Structure formats: C-alpha cells, structure tokens
Amino acid sequence: MNAQAPRQVQDVELRALIDAIYLQYHYDFRSYAFVSIKRRIGAALARFGFDTVSELQGKVLRDATLFGALLDYLTVQVSDMFRDPEYFRVLRERVAPVLHTYPSLKVWVAGCSSGEEAYSFAILLRECGLLSRTLIYATDINARALEQARSGVYAIDRLAGFTENHRRSGGTAAFSDYYTAAYGNAVFDRSLRDHIVFADHSLATDSVFAEMQLVSCRNVLIYFDRGLQDRAVRLFRDALCLKGFLGIGARESLRFTSYAAAFEPVSQEHRVFQKVGA
Template identity: 55%
Template sequence: MDAAMTEDIFPPHEELELDLLLEAIFRQYHYDFRGYSRGSLHRRLARAQQRHACASLSQLQHLLLRDPAVFADLMGFLTIQVSEMFRDPAYFRALREQVIPHLRTYPSLKVWIAGCANGEEFYSFAILFREEGLEDRTIFYCTDISPAALEKAEAGVYDLDRIQQFTENHRLAGGRTSLSDYYTAAYGAVMFDKSLRRRAVFAEHNLASDQVFAEAQLISSRNVLIYFDRDLQDRALGLFGDSLVRGGFLGLGAKETLRFSRYADGFADFDEGEKIYRRNLTDLRTLDHAA
C-alpha cells in the first residue's frame, strides 16, 4: 500500500506544474488532492489534458481557474468511480458469516461507506443487512468527494448489461434471495428499490481535509487508500480509528493493508485474507504521539 515506494519519476518541471495545479484547486475550489499518489495524478491528468487540448498542466490550470465547468469535468478524472455490486464476493461473504454475528449484539448500528463512488457498494450493504435482519437498526453513511458520484448513488440506476455480474457476485457472496427482488428493469437500465435508501445518508466528505462525523461499528473503505500517499493514508486511517467504536470493524480493499501505517497497532487482523480488521483497545492518540 506504500505508494511512495512505487511512484514513477517525472521531470522536475512537470512536478512543479502539478504542485501548482493542486494548490490552485485547493485554494479556488477547496478540494485537497495534494496528498494523492503522484504517479496516479500524473496519469489521470494526462488524460484530462488530452480531453481539453492542453499541451501542459499549466494550460489546464489556466482553464480550470477561469471556468468552473472545466473543474467539474476534471473531477471525473481526479476521482475514480469504478465499482460493482458485491465486488470481491468473498469479502461480503466474510462480512455475512464472521462480522454480522458480532454486529447483531448492538441495539443500533452505524455503517460508514467511505468512498461510496456511484453507490454499488452501498446497495450491496443495504441488501446484505436486509437479508440478515439488521437493516431496521442501521444507519448507512455514504460519503464521497464527488457530488456527481453521490447524485448517481442516490439515484440507484445502473446499466442493464451490468446486472448479470451483480447477480453472480450476490450469489457468491451468500445471497439469501434473488437480486431481482430489489430492482426494476426498463429501457436498458435497472433502478434499485427506493426502500433500500430509507436508512441512508449521502454526504460529501473529503478524507484529505474533513473530520470524523459519526461513531460507527463498521467502516468499509475499499480501493480508496491506494490512491493516497503515505501521509494521507495515515490521516484516513486515523479518521477511521477515531470513528470506530472499540471492537468495531474496518474493511479495506484487496491491495490495501494496515501493515505500514502508524496506526497498525490500533487494529487486529480479523480476516487477513479479506482485509477485515478490528479496532482494539489502544488509544490511537498515543500512536500519534509516538510517530
């Protein structure tokens, strides 16, 4: 997960242009991408340069400072909104079989889906919790940096040609019902039942600059940290640790780990293979002081 160990090397003038562009975005639009993986940013912004016919990042900066519509488009390049329902089914099966029994012991539950993208992961959780009888005692906090992604997540509409993969993932994740029970199909798209959203709160949240806003028993943030540098990874993990109750659960992506984090001692491996961790009794503030 240590992005700094795998970064590409770019010419000094391109690094300077990137620094200036990210600072401009932060000061003009209040979105902080300065702690994101440099190599990933360079590759994504290169595609944005092609889109807007810019020969350099400096030209792209000139455009976005003068036209908010260019920045809105640029957000589509800077934020990765690729997911699918019940992605990595073994992860959801592990939640169903190993984590849910612990969550049943709480009279009420809060689940934070950090980086919810276009909502596929939220609907996976909503269906899982409904199937396990926990929906009515749960509030789902669905956050993302992208307003456009949150709008799509709240709409719950996906292309019909994706539903076959969603259905197979649901089955492999131990689904107790047919996925078709939860959506209607028409005109080449599916819309998930609005009742799945009745316990959900959709909100903008930036892991690079915002603070903890709720106490949660479960946080799922998958394939988000891989786009951060080491310092921003630590910041995000510190937020997750502060938000989780003692004994709460944290799920990360398949290529992510706590191993190199300053907060590693604040968690115990719960299911190492599926990257599910459990918050232990360590006071994370003492780990901050020790770093």
C-alpha cells in the same frame, strides 16, 4: 539534461495545478500519490484537448463545470456491486453475527463513488436482518458521483455481473428482488435508499462525524501517500466503537500505518479488521 526538462516542468505544473485546485475549490489532492495523479491528469489532457497542464489550469480556475468534469479523473470511479465477493462473505458470516448484538447500527462507506458498495451493504444487511436498525453513511468528494449514487440507477447491462457477485458473496435472496428494470436501466428499491445518507466528506480535510460499528473504505488508500493514509486510518479508528470493524481493499494494508496496533485481523486475506484499542 535537456531530455529531462519537459518532465521536470510538467511535475512543477502538476503541483501548481493541485495547489490551485485547493485554493480555488478547497479540494485537497496535495497528499495523493503523485504518480497516480500524474497519470490521471495526462488522461484528462487528452480527453479535454489541452496541450499543457498550465493551459488546463487556466481553464479550470475560470470554469467550475470543467472542474467538475476534471474531478471524475482525480477521484476513483471504478466500482461494482459486491465487488470482491469473498469480502462480503466474510462480513456476512463473521461480522454480521457481532453486529446483531447492537440495538442500532451505523455503517460508513468512505469513498462510495457512484454508490454500488453502499447498495451492496444495504442488501447484505437486509438479508442478515439488520437493515431496519441501520443507517449507512456513504461519502465521497465527487458531487457528480454522489448524485448518481442518490438516484440508484445503473445500466442494465451491468446487472449480470452484479447478480453473479451477489451470488458468490453468499446472497440469500434473488438479486432481482432489489430493483426494477425499465428502458435499459435498473432502479434500486427505495426501501434500500431510505437507509443510506449520501454526503460530501473528504478524508484529506474533514473529521469524524459519528460513532460507527463498521467502516468500509476499499481501494482508496492506495491512491494516498503515507501521511494521508495515516490520517485516514486515524479517522476510521476514531470513528469506530471498541470492537467495531474496518474493511479495506484487497491491495491495501494497515501494517505500515501508525495505527496498525489499534486493529487485529478478522480475515487478513480479505482485509477485514476489528478495533481492539484506542
């Protein structure tokens, strides 16, 4: 009995912290997968030097700057350009030809983190002759990540990986055409950024804001509980025009959501779907 007490107390403290964050800062993590949140808060305790979750909570509620740093632990910050290249190859070969039938395009990259996927879409759409008629909405709840994304600046030592992913995705131009390198960083071309709107949006609390032809939300749903997964997929369904496309992460599925019947697979292997019903 006593051996279990510390874990039970920690769970209670974690739930209290999540509730307090919602009340104080209006960020809703209450329906995120609890095991994942617990692991991330443990890492934050070690990073910030707190012994207990309650101690962290007391500081976070009085220090918005600390909360901003904590948000980096609570949100997913792992990304790459053209991550999972075969996913982008499917979009290039099977989705882009359909997108050509629209006079204008809106693309939503949900959970864009520090912007790598948004720039990947801008490059892919340029190579497919579609960027000039496209507006990309790249959204996240992490203000610091969005600021990084808006800058379009990435460490130059990441460029080799980006370049290889682009090649494997079926890239048709030299990847070096899209950035300028200087002082250890790569700055992506302004002509790409001009087609991207970076904005705050929460899949847990916010609603649909435009009609889209393509939504990409990858490696985000796995951090949600079943109820929040349903909410997110409903948002994507409602945002998409009929015959619009949805892409999700390699370890994610629509199968067990309440809205699976609204989609049919374009590539089940690479998690690309098309909206077929209301």
